[in-house]
Structure formats: C-alpha cells, structure tokens
Amino acid sequence: MTVHFPFQNSYSALPDSFFARVAPTPVAAPRLIKLNRLLAVQLGLDPDLxxxxxxAExxxxxxxPAxxxxxxxxxxxxxxxxxxPQLGDGRAILLGEVIDRDGIRRDIxxxxxxxxxxxxxxDGRAALGPVLREYIVSEAMYALGIATTRSLAAVVTGEHVIRETALPGAVLTRIASSHIRVGTFQFFAVRRDTEAIRRLADHVIVRHYPDLLHAERPYHALLAAVVARQADLVARWLLVGFxxxxxxxxxxxxxxETIDYGPCAFMDSYNPAQVFSSIDEMGRYAYANQPRIGLWNLTRLAECLLPLFSDDQEKAIAEAQDILGAFSExxxxxxxxxxxxxxxxxxxxxGDEALIQDLLDAMAKNQADFTLTFRKLGDAAGDPAAGDARAQFMDPATFDEWAGRWRERIALEPQSAAERQAAMHAVNPMFIPRNHRVExxxxxxxxxxxxxxxxxxxxVxxxxxxxxxxxxxxxxxxxPDQRVLQTFCGT
Structure with a gap:
C-alpha cells in the first residue's frame, strides 16, 4: 500500500506573496529513528505505512506525497x-494540511x-541534536498540558551537515495548528500591504478563532484573543520553569502554541534571571522577562493591525492600547x-500572593530546585513528616519558617490531606526534560x-x-559536573 496523506490545503491557496513554492531537497539514505504513532493515528495517518x-522517504x-x-x-x-524585514522558512517546508480526528486543521x-x-x-538542513531536542521538549510540553507544536517523526538523512564540525543530518516532521506568526503580519506591514494583512487576518480568524466571524469588530476581537492566549501560554511556561x-x-x-524550540531549557535551581541560550548575551529572554517580552511582541502585532482598526490612526492606536492593556491582568x-x-x-x-512570593524568594536565595521543591511540597501536604522539600534548601531553617505559615494557611482549606496531595501532584510534575538528560x-x-x-x-x-x-x-x-550552562540554536 502507498502512504496516504489526506491533505486539504488552505494556506497555499492564498496569494503567491504569502510563500514560495519549493520542494524538499532529496537526501541520500533516510532512516526513520522515531515515529510518534499515537499522533499519526490522531492525524488520520497509518503508522505502519x-x-x-x-x-521514511x-x-x-x-x-x-500525493x-x-x-x-x-x-x-x-x-x-x-x-x-x-524578510526572514521566512529558511530550512522548513510545509507539505500541507490535514484535518485530524477532532476536526482540527493541522500543518505537516x-x-x-x-x-x-x-x-x-x-544550507537549509538540520543537525541531529537540535532535531532530537525539539522532539523531546515539544512532546514533554504536550504531556505537561502546555499548548505546543508536536513532533510526528525524526529521520536521519544519511548525510552530514557542517556547523562547527560535521554532524549527522536529520529532519523533524513538525505538526502545528498553523505556522502563522506575529512576523507573518510584520512581513506585509513593512511593505504597507494592507490588503494582504486583511487576507491574513481573515484566514487566521477562520482557522483559529471562528467564534469571531460574526463579531462586531472582528480585527479588534482577533487581537484580544491572541493577547489572551499568549498571556495564558507564558504563564504556563513560568509555572513549569520553562x-x-x-x-x-x-x-x-x-x-x-509554543513554537520553535531552539536553545530552550527548563530551570534546575530557581533563578528568575536564568538564561541558557548562548546567543542571549544580554538576558533579553531570561525566565522572568518572558511576560514583558510577550507583551512587547503582541504590541508589534497590534501595530500591524492598526490599518484594519480605523482610518484614524490616533483612534486605532488608542483602541489597540486598550486591548493590549488586558495582557498584564x-x-x-x-x-x-x-x-x-x-x-x-x-x-x-x-496574603496568599505574599506567602507564595516568600517561598519563591527563599527558593532563589537557597538555590532550591524548582521542580522538586513543588513536587516534594505535595508530598509534605499529604504527610507532614515528608521532608524532601526541606532538603532542597541550603538553609533548611528557611523552609521550616515558611512551611509553618503554609501549614496554617492550608488548614483553612476544606480539602483533606490526601485530596490536597493528589491535586498538587496533578500540577507539579515529577519529570521534566532536564538539560543534562537531554544532552x-x-x-x-x-x-x-x-x-x-x-x-x-x-x-518517561x-x-x-x-x-x-x-x-x-x-x-x-x-x-555539579553535569550542569548544562548554555544551550545552542540549531542553525
């Protein structure tokens, strides 16, 4: 039997200025090293084929494929x-779109x-290391319940790519609800192509926000919806130390969705200023900066949409600022x-926010492991004798002082100890993609x-x-000798 992809393509039906038609470059000897069989079935594909x-080809x-x-x-x-002003897919090619079993359109x-x-x-190629990193981290994010692109497959090409040295080449098959970015709107905004911005916005509404089709001001509503999703997404990143x-x-x-896993990483010890990316020399995208940058990026989107808001620029700016103002809350x-x-x-x-902030401050001062502190705190919620959360702190007395106040607070809650522990374990993971494990x-x-x-x-x-x-x-x-201090982009 022949591998069949039930393509129903919509983005490639947009005007030619939205993309370049180009076929993948054949490789020497492709070998499949990982197929996400459950995802393949969800996409309506036959994993055996x-x-x-x-x-693999x-x-x-x-x-x-046909x-x-x-x-x-x-x-x-x-x-x-x-x-x-011009970036674009320099090493990625969208084969097409399929409708998955839930009726959701997905890019392949x-x-x-x-x-x-x-x-x-x-060279348009990818090395094996970054392909494996994206596969691991994107699928881990999915398991953590965070909106993300997914990984369908990883294939080695039988060829080498040259970075600082010769490395095995590989291809990742990435699945997304779409690959439309803030930068997609910027591409047309810098060219003052308002009609293309309108076509793109209409496409996004139909594809991602169909509830807005009959909104009184659909483009305002679109910006508000993207702001809400990005605010929630960044909050979820911070809650797992990503x-x-x-x-x-x-x-x-x-x-x-979380997209483009390059030099991404999960924190070990809690540090709001943590940076791993080797190219982020100024800490622009440090852990605690991510909400601020999220709003900055959304402001760039708002600038692109201004011509769709009103012919009166001052009015359009005021309306956009009002929508952007909802991000922080x-x-x-x-x-x-x-x-x-x-x-x-x-x-x-x-007093709840202050209580939690006191814990975070103590974790930072004591270099407590972010993931294990919260996980072991769940153990302590079920069994007061459980002391592993305390063991995360260089000065355990710091934790003891905080824990006394925490126990007084949770005593005011109606849940039983077992119910509280189960609920905490449902949101505090035991396992994350530890950087040294990925490496x-x-x-x-x-x-x-x-x-x-x-x-x-x-x-795992x-x-x-x-x-x-x-x-x-x-x-x-x-x-100490296993710590990964820097992560690197795959280009």
Whole structure:
C-alpha cells in the first residue's frame, strides 16, 4: 500500500506573496529513528505505512506525497529587538494540511528539508541534536498540558551537515495548528500591504478563532484573543520553569502554541534571571522577562493591525492600547491561579500572593530546585513528616519558617490531606526534560548511533505527573559536573 496523506490545503491557496513554492531537497539514505504513532493515528495517518522505507522517504523529504503542495512561508520579525524585514522558512517546508480526528486543521511541516528562497545563504538542513531536542521538549510540553507544536517523526538523512564540525543530518516532521506568526503580519506591514494583512487576518480568524466571524469588530476581537492566549501560554511556561530562549516575533505563534524550540531549557535551581541560550548575551529572554517580552511582541502585532482598526490612526492606536492593556491582568490571573494550585491553595485569601512570593524568594536565595521543591511540597501536604522539600534548601531553617505559615494557611482549606496531595501532584510534575538528560541523549545518538537513551527519556516524559519508581533517577537534578550552562540554536 502507498502512504496516504489526506491533505486539504488552505494556506497555499492564498496569494503567491504569502510563500514560495519549493520542494524538499532529496537526501541520500533516510532512516526513520522515531515515529510518534499515537499522533499519526490522531492525524488520520497509518503508522505502519509511515514506518516503511517509503514512509521514511516522505518524512525525510526525499519523496513528496500525493496531494502535498510544498511551500516555504514568508515572514519578517524582530530578532533580539532588531527588525529584519524578510526572514521566512529558511530550512522548513510545509507539505500541507490535514484535518485530524477532532476536526482540527493541522500543518505537516518538514524541518531541515533543504534550502528555500528564504535560506539567506544557509544550507537549509538540520543537525541531529537540535532535531532530537525539539522532539523531546515539544512532546514533554504536550504531556505537561502546555499548548505546543508536536513532533510526528525524526529521520536521519544519511548525510552530514557542517556547523562547527560535521554532524549527522536529520529532519523533524513538525505538526502545528498553523505556522502563522506575529512576523507573518510584520512581513506585509513593512511593505504597507494592507490588503494582504486583511487576507491574513481573515484566514487566521477562520482557522483559529471562528467564534469571531460574526463579531462586531472582528480585527479588534482577533487581537484580544491572541493577547489572551499568549498571556495564558507564558504563564504556563513560568509555572513549569520553562525558558523559551528565543522569543523573537517570528517565533511567536498567532495560535497561542509554543513554537520553535531552539536553545530552550527548563530551570534546575530557581533563578528568575536564568538564561541558557548562548546567543542571549544580554538576558533579553531570561525566565522572568518572558511576560514583558510577550507583551512587547503582541504590541508589534497590534501595530500591524492598526490599518484594519480605523482610518484614524490616533483612534486605532488608542483602541489597540486598550486591548493590549488586558495582557498584564490576564497573565497575572493565570500565573497566580497556577501558583496557588502548586502550593495546594484552592481558595483566595488576603496574603496568599505574599506567602507564595516568600517561598519563591527563599527558593532563589537557597538555590532550591524548582521542580522538586513543588513536587516534594505535595508530598509534605499529604504527610507532614515528608521532608524532601526541606532538603532542597541550603538553609533548611528557611523552609521550616515558611512551611509553618503554609501549614496554617492550608488548614483553612476544606480539602483533606490526601485530596490536597493528589491535586498538587496533578500540577507539579515529577519529570521534566532536564538539560543534562537531554544532552546525554543527544551525545549517545550523535556519537554512538544509540537511540535507546532517547527512547527511554521520551517514554518517561510522556507521564510527567506519575511517580514512576523504576525511573526515579530521571527526576534528579544534575550533579555539579553535569550542569548544562548554555544551550545552542540549531542553525
């Protein structure tokens, strides 16, 4: 049988200025190293056929399946605050779109599939390490309940790519509700193509926000909806200690999904100023800066939409500012509600925010592990004798003082200790993609062609809230000589 993709493409039906038609560049000897079988079924694809040599050739870009309309999308973007008027998919090609089993339209994109007109002298390829990193982290984010692009497959190409050295080449098949970005709107705004902005906005409303089709002011409503989704998304990042690393406007999805996992990382010890990305020398995208940058990026989107708001620019600006003003409150509400759940509070009382902030301040001062502190706090909620949360602090007395006040507060809640523990464990993961674990997996694959560590890590991260006694070592923070201090972009 032939691999069948039930493509129903809509983006490639937009005007030619939205993209460049380009086919993937064939590779020498594609070999499938990982297929996300459950996701394949969700997309209406046959996983058994995708695991055949024919399937591997499609997932590597060597063969273009029937019904595909391969394109590289055009977009611009602010990169570390500096505007670049033309970026676009320089190493990714959108094969097409399918309707999944829930009736949701999904992009199927090959990342690392060869040069495009937007490659800017790049080779358009991806190295194996960044492909494995994106597969691991995006699927971990999905398991954590955070809106994200997904990974369908990883394929090695049988070729090498040249970065600082020769590395195995690979292709990631990425799934997204779309790949439309703030930078997509910026591409047309800098060209003063208001009609293209209108076409793009209409497309986004139909695809992502159909409830707005009959809104009195649909473009205002669109901005408000994107603001709400981004505020919630960034709050969820902070609640699991995630640092995106490259929050450029071209990496900010209009759908509200986490996209473009480059030098991303999860914190070990809690530090609001934490930066891992090797290219973020000024800390622009540090952990605690992410809400501010999220609003900054949304302001750039608002600028693009101003011509659709009103012919009166001052009026349009005032209306946009009013919509953007909701970001801070939406983010704060989502973040504070999430923090209350993390410490086992189910009602709101005066002093709760201060109590939680005191914990965070103590964690930062004591270099407490972010993930384990909250997870072990859940243990302590169920059993006052459980002391592992205390063990995360260099000065355990600091935790003892805070814990006394916390126990007085949770005593005012109606839940039983067992109910509180279960609820806290449902929001505080035991397992995250620890940077040293991800790095070890990549080294085993790149140096030894050994994918067993990758398979095991992906399996563990698929159930982040379960204890998994057989894999408890995966919850451990790194030893001093295992710490990963920098992460790197894949280009």
């Amino acid at each position: 995708l695991e055949t040599p024919e399937g 499609i997932l590597a870009g060597k063969t273009v 019904g595909a309309d391969p394109i590289a999308m055009a977009y611009a973007g602010h990169q570390f605050g500096q505007f670049v 994109q090959l990342k690392g599939s060869g040069p495009t007109p937007f490659s800017r002298r790049g 640092i995106h690393g490259v929050m450029n406007t071209d990496n900010t999805s209009i759908s509200g 939406t983010f704060s509400n989502a973040y504070q509600a999430g923090l209350r759940k993390k410490v086992g509070l189910f009602t709101e009382r005066d 070890a997996v990549i080294q085993a694959a790149v140096n030894d062609d050994d994918y067993a560590p990758f398979e095991e890590l992906v399996k 991260l698929a159930k982040p809230f379960e204890d998994q006694p057989d894999h408890v070592a995966y919850a451990d923070p790194p030893l």
